[in-house]
Structure formats: C-alpha cells, structure tokens
Amino acid sequence: MMHSAAPMMSGEEVTAFVLEVFPQSVEHGWKVERLDADGIAVSMAIGEQHLRPGGTVSGPAMFALADVTAYLLVLSNVGREALAVTTNVSINFLNKPAGDLIAHGRLIKLGKRLAVCEIHIHNVTGEAMVAQASVTYSIPPRV
Amino acid sequence: MMHSAAPMMSGEEVTAFVLEVFPQSVEHGWKVERLDADGIAVSMAIGEQHLRPGGTVSGPAMFALADVTAYLLVLSNVGREALAVTTNVSINFLNKPAGDLIAHGRLIKLGKRLAVCEIHIHNVTGEAMVAQASVTYSIPPRV
Amino acid sequence: MMHSAAPMMSGEEVTAFVLEVFPQSVEHGWKVERLDADGIAVSMAIGEQHLRPGGTVSGPAMFALADVTAYLLVLSNVGREALAVTTNVSINFLNKPAGDLIAHGRLIKLGKRLAVCEIHIHNVTGEAMVAQASVTYSIPPRV
Amino acid sequence: MMHSAAPMMSGEEVTAFVLEVFPQSVEHGWKVERLDADGIAVSMAIGEQHLRPGGTVSGPAMFALADVTAYLLVLSNVGREALAVTTNVSINFLNKPAGDLIAHGRLIKLGKRLAVCEIHIHNVTGEAMVAQASVTYSIPPRV
Numbered sequence: 001m002m003h004s005a006a007p008m009m010s011g012e013e014v015t016a017f018v019l020e021v022f023p024q025s026v027e028h029g030w031k032v033e034r035l036d037a038d039g040i041a042v043s044m045a046i047g048e049q050h051l052r053p054g055g056t057v058s059g060p061a062m063f064a065l066a067d068v069t070a071y072l073l074v075l076s077n078v079g080r081e082a083l084a085v086t087t088n089v090s091i092n093f094l095n096k097p098a099g100d101l102i103a104h105g106r107l108i109k110l111g112k113r114l115a116v117c118e119i120h121i122h123n124v125t126g127e128a129m130v131a132q133a134s135v136t137y138s139i140p141p142r143v
Numbered sequence: 144m145m146h147s148a149a150p151m152m153s154g155e156e157v158t159a160f161v162l163e164v165f166p167q168s169v170e171h172g173w174k175v176e177r178l179d180a181d182g183i184a185v186s187m188a189i190g191e192q193h194l195r196p197g198g199t200v201s202g203p204a205m206f207a208l209a210d211v212t213a214y215l216l217v218l219s220n221v222g223r224e225a226l227a228v229t230t231n232v233s234i235n236f237l238n239k240p241a242g243d244l245i246a247h248g249r250l251i252k253l254g255k256r257l258a259v260c261e262i263h264i265h266n267v268t269g270e271a272m273v274a275q276a277s278v279t280y281s282i283p284p285r286v
Numbered sequence: 287m288m289h290s291a292a293p294m295m296s297g298e299e300v301t302a303f304v305l306e307v308f309p310q311s312v313e314h315g316w317k318v319e320r321l322d323a324d325g326i327a328v329s330m331a332i333g334e335q336h337l338r339p340g341g342t343v344s345g346p347a348m349f350a351l352a353d354v355t356a357y358l359l360v361l362s363n364v365g366r367e368a369l370a371v372t373t374n375v376s377i378n379f380l381n382k383p384a385g386d387l388i389a390h391g392r393l394i395k396l397g398k399r400l401a402v403c404e405i406h407i408h409n410v411t412g413e414a415m416v417a418q419a420s421v422t423y424s425i426p427p428r429v
Numbered sequence: 430m431m432h433s434a435a436p437m438m439s440g441e442e443v444t445a446f447v448l449e450v451f452p453q454s455v456e457h458g459w460k461v462e463r464l465d466a467d468g469i470a471v472s473m474a475i476g477e478q479h480l481r482p483g484g485t486v487s488g489p490a491m492f493a494l495a496d497v498t499a500y501l502l503v504l505s506n507v508g509r510e511a512l513a514v515t516t517n518v519s520i521n522f523l524n525k526p527a528g529d530l531i532a533h534g535r536l537i538k539l540g541k542r543l544a545v546c547e548i549h550i551h552n553v554t555g556e557a558m559v560a561q562a563s564v565t566y567s568i569p570p571r572v
Contacts, residue, residue, distance in 0.1 A: 007240040022481065024477075024478065024480070024487075027478075047339050048453075049456075051449065051451065051453070058453075059492075059496050059518070060489055060492055060493040060496055063488075063489055063492045063518075064489040064492075067488050067489055077233075085522070086522050087400060087422070087521065087522055088376075088422060088489050088519070088520070088521050088522070089488070089492075089518075089519070089520050090233035090277065090374075090376055090517070090518070090519040090520075091517070091518050091519075092251075092252075092259050092277055092279065092516065092517050093258060093514070093515050093516055093517070094251060094252040095252065106277060107271070108235075108237060108272050108275050109235075109238065112401060113424065114373060114424060116235050116237060120251075123477050129251050129252070132251050132259070132277060133246070134233065134235055134259060134275060136235065136279070136373070136374060137508075138399065138400060138423075165338065167334075167337070167344075168336065170339065191310075192310065194310070195308065201310075201351075202351055202372050202375070203349055203350040203354050204377070205348055206345075206346055206349045206350075207346040207349075210345050210346055227378050228379070229345050229376070230347070230376050230378065230543060230565070231376070231377070231517050231519075231565060232349070232375075232376070232377050232378070233374070233376040233377075233517075233519055234374070234375050235374050236372050236373055236374070241306055246401075256542060256567065257411075257516060257567060264369075276341070279516070279517060279565075281542065281543060315537050347523075362462035376563065376566065378537075378538075378545050378563055380537060380538040380545060381538065393522060394521070394549075394558050394561050395523040395524065395558070402521050402523060402561070404561060406537075415537050415538070418545070418547060418563060419520065420521055420561060420563070422521065
C-alpha cells in the first residue's frame with residue numbers, strides 16, 4: 001500500500017525539530033509546503049550556492065532536497081525518538097532544472113526496521129520532472 | 144513532465160513484436176493489461192518457476208517483470224526500429240509478494256538518448272506495493 | 287573496511303544448503319569457484335534459457351547471478367539460521383556479455399541488521415566487466 | 430575491463446579546469462591526490478558545513494565528494510570539450526564517517542555515450558569504507 005495513516009508530527013512540528021537538531025540545513029532553503037497522510041511536499045528556494053555554470057541546479061543540491069524531504073517524511077511518521085539513518089539513495093537526473101524546486105515524497109514502505117520513500121522533484125514553474133529518487137532509512141530499535 | 148503522448152504501438156502490437164523477437168519471455172507469463180498515454184500495466188501469472196520456499200516470489204522474477212514492463216513501455220513509445228538496451232536498474236523489495244503480480248510503469252523521461260521508467264509492482268489482490276524500480280534505457284541513434 | 291574474517295561456512299557447505307532450500311536455483315547453472323575471507327567467485331554456465339536474440343545474456347539472468355552470488359556470500363558469513371532478505375539491488379549493465387560469466391562478490395558492510403555486497407560480473411574469457419551491482423540484505427534478529 | 434589508458438588531462442590540469450568553470454566547488458574542500466590509468470583519489474577536508482549533530486559527515490557532503498570525484502575522472506578521460514552530465518547515482522552509506530575523507534574512483538565503463546564510475550569513500554584514517562557509489566554520466570556528441 002501507500003502508507004496512509006496520519007503522520008505523528010505536523011509540518012510545523014517536524015520543521016521546528018529539524019531546525020533545532022540540524023540548524024545548518026537552513027542553508028538549503030527548504031520549506032514544508034504540505035504534510036499529510038498522502039505524503040509531503042517540500043520546496044527549495046534556489047540561491048547562488050545551488051547553481052552550476054549555465055544556471056542549472058547542482059546535483060548535490062537536488063540530492064540534499066531529496067534527502068531532507070525523505071528525512072522530514074520519515075521523522076514525521078516514526079517520531080523524534082527514532083534516529084533514522086539513510087542507508088541507500090538512488091537518484092535519476094532527468095531534465096535540466098531551472099529556478100525554485102519542489103519535491104513530492106511518499107512512503108512506499110514503513111516497516112519496523114526500514115522505511116523507503118519515493119521522491120519526485122519538479123520545477124515550481126512548469127511540469128518537467130527534474131529528478132526522481134528512492135531513499136531508504138534504517139530505523140533503530142527504540143531504546 | 145510525465146511523458147504523455149499516445150504510444151506509437153498498441154498493446155497488441157508491442158506484445159506481438161516482443162513475442163516474435165524474444166519468444167523465451169513467454170515463460171515469464173506476462174500480459175499487457177493496459178497501454179496508453181499514462182503508461183502501461185503488465186500482469187504476471189506466478190508459476191512454480193517463480194517461487195521461493197515459503198511461497199514468496201523470487202527477486203529475479205520480480206526483476207524480470209520490471210524489466211519486461213519497462214521494455215514494452217519504451218518500445219511502444221520509440222518504435223521497433225530502436226534497439227533500446229537497459230543500462231541501469233535500481234529495485235527496492237518492499238513487502239512479501241503473494242500470488243499473481245501486476246506492474247504499473249510510466250515514462251518519467253523520454254529523451255533522444257535515454258528513457259527512464261518508474262515501475263510499481265503490486266499483488267493483483269491487495270494494496271501492498273511489493274517492489275519499486277527505476278529502469279534506464281539507452282536509445283541508439285536510428286540507422 | 288572490507289569485511290575480512292573467514293566465512294562461517296565453506297563453499298561446499300553453502301552450496302549444499304542453498305541447493306537444499308532452493309533447488310530451483312540449479313537452473314541458473316551457478317557454481318561456487320572460490321569462497322574465502324576476501325569474498326566469493328561464482329560462475330554461471332550460460333544456456334539457451336539465459337539468451338536474448340543476438341546471443342547476448344539477458345538482464346534477468348545477470349541479475350539472478352548477482353542475486354545468488356550475494357546470497358551465498360551473506361549466508362556463508364552470517365550462518366544458515368539468519369533468513370536474510372534482499373532489500374535493494376542497483377545494477378549497471380556495462381558491456382555486452384558473451385558466453386559463460388563469473389561474478390566476484392565482496393562484503394563492503396556486514397552489520398547486525400544490514401549487509402551490503404559489491405558484485406562485479408565478467409565474461410569468463412576476456413577482461414570486459416559486463417555488469418556491476420550493489421546488493422543490500424536485511425538480516426532479521428536471531429530467534 | 431577496467432578502462433586503463435592514461436587520462437587525457439593530468440590532476441593539475443583537471444583541477445585548474447574545474448576550479449575555473451565551477452569555482453563554488455572549492456567549498457567542498459576537495460583535492461586530487463592521484464590520477465592515473467588506474468583511476469583517481471580525491472580527498473575532502475571536513476569542515477563545519479559538512480557536519481551533522483554528533484560529528485558525523487552529512488549524506489549530501491559524501492554525495493558531493495562522490496559526484497566531484499566521478500566528474501574529475503570522466504573529464505580527465507574524455508577531455509574538456511565534452512560536457513558530461515550526471516544521469517544516475519546510486520549511493521550506499523555503510524559506516525559512520527569521522528574526520529577527513531578520501532574517495533577512490535575508477536572507470537568501469539567508458540563508452541561513446543555513457544561513462545560509469547565506481548566510487549569507494551573511506552576515512553583518511555582507518556580502514557572503514559563509509560560509502561560506496563556508482564555514478565553514470567551521459568557524454569554528448571562532440572560538436
């Protein structure tokens with residue numbers, strides 16, 4: 001199934017938590033636009049630090065967006081006690097990005113030990129899918 | 144974008160073509176259930192040759208379903224002259240499969256040189272997603 | 287590190303175990319050529335069932351070789367009680383295979399919960415690497 | 430095969446070129462330690478901007494190291510005219526990194542249209558492999 005229970009944390013709660021434990025992530029310019037039982041939408045305001053010559057967004061910047069989107073989604077569903085760690089990311093770069101980006105993520109598996117998210121990154125303006133990723137997290141046993 | 148033009152070949156045409164050039168694939172028990180501008184649905188009738196102890200479907204059998212689904216989708220969109228070859232597959236095994244399977248595939252990129260498909264495999268009965276894959280094809284120049 | 291303790295099972299032991307629990311795998315024509323602290327080498331005799339038009343080896347056949355190679359390697363290092371399950375495979379198809387194949391696998395991680403293998407598939411004759419894969423297994427807690 | 434001709438550009442040449450076309454990459458603190466027919470070694474000096482709470486190196490920082498290592502390796506082998514673009518990265522995070530990192534990359538395919546690199550990231554001190562990646566580049570036709 002698509003995992004489809006309501007998340008344990010709201011977009012505001014998970015945002016506040018991540019900014020507290022991981023303040024450097026502010027530099028990525030991410031913002032939770034939607035978080036519900038269907039998944040999450042996270043926007044990224046593109047700045048100079050994200051660009052490559054020619055004005056395209058760098059691969060590492062798109063990876064960082066996929067990574068924070070999956071982390072926010074997993075965290076909001078498993079709760080802040082669980083220190084989930086990324087174990088695998090497979091990312092396909094599909095079309096040249098331009099301007100601000102939005103990532104849509106959904107949980108395609110939420111198990112006791114592993115969670116897997118599928119992430120689609122689009123330009124905020126325009127239909128093009130610029131990147132697609134799957135992100136796997138290992139969820140340690142609760143202490 | 145989601146690639147969304149009508150395919151160049153119908154489900155019947157692409158099935159006939161694949162069975163002609165690649166008769167061994169019959170053993171996989173695949174059948175095109177739907178092929179349109181939104182993508183493709185391909186079912187796989189599970190037989191003894193696909194099973195593992197405990198009645199679960201083998202990883203190679205699910206890989207073969209993802210592979211044939213992506214091949215049928217790419218072929219129907221680029222035409223039979225183009226001898227597309229698989230260059231990368233990343234597959235996540237999510238939940239234990241049981242019984243016949245159905246794969247839903249869509250083109251997330253259709254370029255001149257590369258095509259990328261996203262594949263979701265479910266049990267025919269029940270909602271569980273049992274596997275998710277991305278499949279990349281290299282499309283040689285037309286001769 | 288490269289995991290480098292001696293395996294818990296020999297090539298003969300792990301072969302006998304896999305043929306017992308999973309007799310269908312015989313069809314793949316695999317054979318353990320080497321198993322030691324450095325990793326494993328598994329050959330695959332190519333038969334009609336593995337071929338595509340033009341005499342190339344099918345993607346699913348190479349996937350099956352990568353899968354059985356990783357399974358044999360993990361099993362020999364964690365022991366037969368642990369029912370490891372594949373969670374992710376990423377495979378790159380590099381060069382056109384011809385004739386019998388040999389897969390070299392090594393453990394790049396052996397944790398309590400996850401094991402990751404890197405697999406290189408070559409033609410038995412010739413230097414070409416025909417496929418490269420990483421295979422992740424989830425290792426359930428011992429009962 | 431392992432691609433094994435001498436690169437077209439030296440470590441100094443490829444470093445100067447990348448710093449010229451892509452000055453922001455300086456922030457990653459990368460340095461070519463070795464570049465020859467066997468592959469490349471690139472170190473990354475870890476700074477505050479790479480860290481996560483607990484002193485571990487962030488996933489995006491390791492991705493950036495894998496990405497620049499593969500880019501330097503491909504560029505040095507295909508030459509500066511070819512504007513290679515990353516099409517797929519699959520990365521496995523294996524062990525918790527600590528301190529400065531070194532990435533060893535080698536070309537496992539160098540074709541006319543695609544190049545594939547295998548990257549192993551280790552701590553500069555200690556044997557642990559902290560991440561493993563495969564990186565695929567599409568190489569446009571020369572103009």
